[in-house]
Amino acid sequence: MTTNSLMLRPRQKLFKIIFAWLALTPLFIFGISFQLIPMFTLLKSSLITKSGLTFEYFAKAFTPTILNSFGNSLKLSTTTAFLGVVLGSLVAMAIISSPKKVVRDALTALADVTTNFGGAPLAFAFIITLGSTGVITLILKAIGVNLYPEFRIYSITGLTIAYLYFQIPLMVLLIVPSLLGLKKEWWEAAINLGANTFKFWWHIGLPILGPSLMSSFLLLFANAFGAYATAWTLTGPDVNLVTVQIAALIRGEVQLQPELADALAVVSLLIMSFCVFGYIWLSSKANRGRA
Amino acid sequence: MRMNRFWRTTTIALFLAFMIIPVVATLAFSLSTRWDRSIFPEGMTTKWWQTVTERSAFKLTLKNSLVVSTVTALSLGVLVTPSVYWAHVRLPKSKSVFELMSAFSFGIPGVVLALSLLRFYSKVPIPLVNTPNILVAAFMVLCFPFMYRPVANALDSIDVKVLTEAAQSLGCGWWNTLFRVIIPNIMPGVISGCLLVFSTVFSEFTLTNLLVGSRFKTFPIYLVEFTRFDGRQASALAVISFVVAWVTSLLIIWIAGRRGKLLGGPVGGH
Numbered sequence: 001m002t003t004n005s006l007m008l009r010p011r012q013k014l015f016k017i018i019f020a021w022l023a024l025t026p027l028f029i030f031g032i033s034f035q036l037i038p039m040f041t042l043l044k045s046s047l048i049t050k051s052g053l054t055f056e057y058f059a060k061a062f063t064p065t066i067l068n069s070f071g072n073s074l075k076l077s078t079t080t081a082f083l084g085v086v087l088g089s090l091v092a093m094a095i096i097s098s099p100k101k102v103v104r105d106a107l108t109a110l111a112d113v114t115t116n117f118g119g120a121p122l123a124f125a126f127i128i129t130l131g132s133t134g135v136i137t138l139i140l141k142a143i144g145v146n147l148y149p150e151f152r153i154y155s156i157t158g159l160t161i162a163y164l165y166f167q168i169p170l171m172v173l174l175i176v177p178s179l180l181g182l183k184k185e186w187w188e189a190a191i192n193l194g195a196n197t198f199k200f201w202w203h204i205g206l207p208i209l210g211p212s213l214m215s216s217f218l219l220l221f222a223n224a225f226g227a228y229a230t231a232w233t234l235t236g237p238d239v240n241l242v243t244v245q246i247a248a249l250i251r252g253e254v255q256l257q258p259e260l261a262d263a264l265a266v267v268s269l270l271i272m273s274f275c276v277f278g279y280i281w282l283s284s285k286a287n288r289g290r291a
Numbered sequence: 292m293r294m295n296r297f298w299r300t301t302t303i304a305l306f307l308a309f310m311i312i313p314v315v316a317t318l319a320f321s322l323s324t325r326w327d328r329s330i331f332p333e334g335m336t337t338k339w340w341q342t343v344t345e346r347s348a349f350k351l352t353l354k355n356s357l358v359v360s361t362v363t364a365l366s367l368g369v370l371v372t373p374s375v376y377w378a379h380v381r382l383p384k385s386k387s388v389f390e391l392m393s394a395f396s397f398g399i400p401g402v403v404l405a406l407s408l409l410r411f412y413s414k415v416p417i418p419l420v421n422t423p424n425i426l427v428a429a430f431m432v433l434c435f436p437f438m439y440r441p442v443a444n445a446l447d448s449i450d451v452k453v454l455t456e457a458a459q460s461l462g463c464g465w466w467n468t469l470f471r472v473i474i475p476n477i478m479p480g481v482i483s484g485c486l487l488v489f490s491t492v493f494s495e496f497t498l499t500n501l502l503v504g505s506r507f508k509t510f511p512i513y514l515v516e517f518t519r520f521d522g523r524q525a526s527a528l529a530v531i532s533f534v535v536a537w538v539t540s541l542l543i544i545w546i547a548g549r550r551g552k553l554l555g556g557p558v559g560g561h
Contacts (some may be wrong), residue, residue, distance in 0.1 A: 020381045024388075027374045031388075034432050035395050038407035045410065094302035097294040107303065113540040114310050119496045120515045121532040124525055125313035127518070128320045133327035135316040142330045165313070168306070226400030229496035233515050246402040250409065250501050262410065265403040276398040 039269075046262035061263040066245060070267075073225055073242040076156060080163040081220035085213060087164070088171020089179075095172065096179055108176065111169035118166045123233035126153055126162045154235045162230055167220050174219065178212040178286060215282035222275035225268070242268050314533055321526035343524040348513060356510035359423060360492040363430040364485040367438040370431070372481055375439060376473055379446045380455050389443070393436035401497035404429060408502065423507045429498045434491050438484040445480025446473075483543045490539035494532055 046057050095107045129136050130153045137147050152158060182205060190200045206213075228243040237244060242264065249261035294302070321339055323332030343349055378385045399407075408429055412419045419425040451473065458468040474481065496511040505512070514532065517525035 020377070021385070023377050024374055024382070024385060026370055027388075027392075030370060030431065031392050034408070034428050035392065038404075038411040039399075041411040042403075042407045090302055091306045094294050094299045094306070097299050098303070103303075107306075109541070109544050110307075110310060112544055113537055116490060116536055116540055117494075117533070119494055120511050120518070121317075121494065121529040121536075122313070124514070124518050124529045125317040125533075128522070128526060129313045129316045135320070135326070136312065138327075139330055165309070169310070222398065226398075226403075228400065228402050229500075229511075232500075233496070233518060243400055243402045246400075246406060247497075247501060250402070250406055251504075258410070261406060265406050268400060269398070269403060272398045272400065276394050280394065 042262045042265055042269075045259055046266045057257070057259045057263040058267070060257075061260045061267075065240065066264065069240045069242045069245045072156060072240050073268075076159060076163070076241065077221045077224040079160055080167050080224045081217050083160070083164055084167030084171045084220045085217050088168045088216075089175050089213070091168060092172045092175045092179055096176060108172070111172040113169075115166050115169035115173060118227070119229035120233040122165055123162060123230045126158065126165075126234065130158065130161070154238055156235075156239050159231055159234060159239060162234055163224050163227065167224065170223065171216055171220060174216045175209075175212060178209055182208060211282045211286035215279045215286060218275040218279040218282065222272050222279070225275070226272060317526050317533070318530050321523060321530055323523070339523040340527045343517075343527045348508070349528075352508045352510045352513040355423075355507060356493050359426060359430070359509060360489045363427050363434065363492045364438075364488040366427065367431050367434055367488055368481060368485050371435070371438045371484070372442055372474065372477075373469060375442045375446060376451070376469055376477075379443075379451045386443075389439055393439055396432055396435040399432075401433070402501065404432060405498050405501035421503060421506055423503065425502055426499060426507065429502055430488075430492045430495065433495070433498065434488040437487040437491060441480040441484040441487070442477060443480075445477035449476050479546045479549065483546050486539045486543050486546075490536050493535050493539075 047053060047055075049056065091107075091111075095104055098104050098107075128134055130147070130151075131137065132148050132152075134153070140147055153161070186204055187200060190204055195203070226243065228241075228247060231239060231241055231244060232247070237248065246261055246264050246268070249258075249264070319332060320326055322335050322337065324334035324336045324338075326332040375389065378389065408425060409420065412425060419428070454472055454476065455468055458472045463472065494511055495509070496515060499507070499509050499512055500515075510528070510532070514525060514528040517528055
């Protein structure tokens with residue numbers, strides 16, 4: 001009897017665990033059918049032909065146009081992520097230095113609202129503001145500053161400005177908690193020991209914020225790299241980006257084998273995974289430091 | 292470490308200008324008779340608003356967007372809430388599955404998600420491709436973290452285990468516990484998640500454009516068509532999009548503020 005019940009117990013426990021996982025079936029069906037399988041289809045068709053494993057599609061996909069699109073996407077993502085990190089941190093410092101709680105809350109709320117903007121309406125708002133007959137363009141013209149023709153909103157510079165509209169608020173939201181973690185006493189101690197502002201940041205502030213800043217950079221980079229709607233509305237096919245190329249292949253605007261689009265998609269997924277996993281790793285490091 | 296008054300005011304002023312001018316300019320442009328030659332609008336009118344809102348396509352696309360946003364928000368709520376609750380009480384190990392699914396949703400660019408769904412489902416005999424159904428599925432993938440995060444945060448902020456045990460010792464079954472005890476306690480999280488999903492889907496362009504194209508026109512698709520054809524009417528549509536985004540975000544902030552803490556910042560959909 002005793003042995004029997006002892007034998008049953010682990011089995012019951014196993015059933016209980018299996019039952020617990022079975023309760024998540026709807027979630028797994030969703031994840032497997034709309035995330036896993038479609039992605040494996042992409043991977044498979046980009047890597048496997050009738051004759052076996054191949055990198056042929058990757059080799060073929062990298063025409064000068066495609067290489068150029070990767071160059072542009074990397075440049076745009078790096079620039080907007082870098083500017084986003086720097087400007088967003090400055091804004092975040094200004095926000096947390098503000099003595100009034102109302103101001104701090106209102107500005108954080110503004111960042112929260114605006115970081116969700118993007119896509120078509122944002123692009124269009126920038127055409128109205130900085131387009132060739134845009135509001136700001138006209139005002140600057142009246143005071144003797146001619147933006148056009150040197151500057152064009154329908155260009156990679158224009159896209160940089162438009163992307164900053166959602167990158168800066170995102171950075172503000174990401175970095176405020178870390179900035180609040182910098183203790184006032186550290187600053188006072190450093191100043192009492194003879195440090196100046198620069199020395200404080202160089203030796204204390206930046207090393208502590210390092211992981212947060214890097215993880216935010218990766219998140220902003222990924223945010224820009226995957227974006228399509230804003231770029232498409234603002235510049236159409238004029239600015240050659242990876243997402244624009246993939247979209248063109250999907251719509252069949254360019255006559256190529258479908259496997260080439262898959263190869264491009266796989267390469268951009270690799271870049272994105274690097275950013276996302278780097279972000280997760282670094283932000284867990286940053287959180288550990290804070291706790 | 293603290294900024295002095297001058298730099299603080301300058302930084303905040305520049306930030307506000309950058310964030311607000313494009314929105315205000317769009318609104319003013321939609322109300323101007325003509326504003327492409329002079330510093331100030333040549334006159335004010337509501338003509339563009341009237342013209343654009345009277346079109347049947349306006350009502351249709353607005354309705355389509357409202358329907359697809361609501362359906363996505365509710366479906367994700369129904370799928371995610373019970374699962375996250377279950378994970379919290381019975382299966383803490385499974386939280387990494389949720390994290391991984393969230394990372395996937397954020398990490399996959401919209402164009403790549405569209406491509407992968409088209410590649411697989413165009414070969415399968417399920418009526419998904421070219422219908423609004425595939426759109427809802429894609430939106431659910433896109434918005435998964437927006438639903439998961441607020442619900443998980445809300446569950447973290449209450450003592451789920453104690454509540455569950457208390458309910459069950461009083462004879463409550465799992466579903467009763469979920470609906471009568473847990474959900475009322477995490478309602479702010481569930482509503483924030485739904486609102487976030489709603490506003491993301493309402494302004495979504497990439498997936499809609501690539502998955503269903505012109506077969507099922509949503510509001511953002513209509514807006515982009517207009518930007519190439521009539522700027523003033525397009526600006527009225529852009530203002531409507533901005534208002535929807537602002538109102539839902541402010542509602543979320545208001546709900547979070549009532550609970551005394553801001554929920555995790557959302558990302559994506561550009």
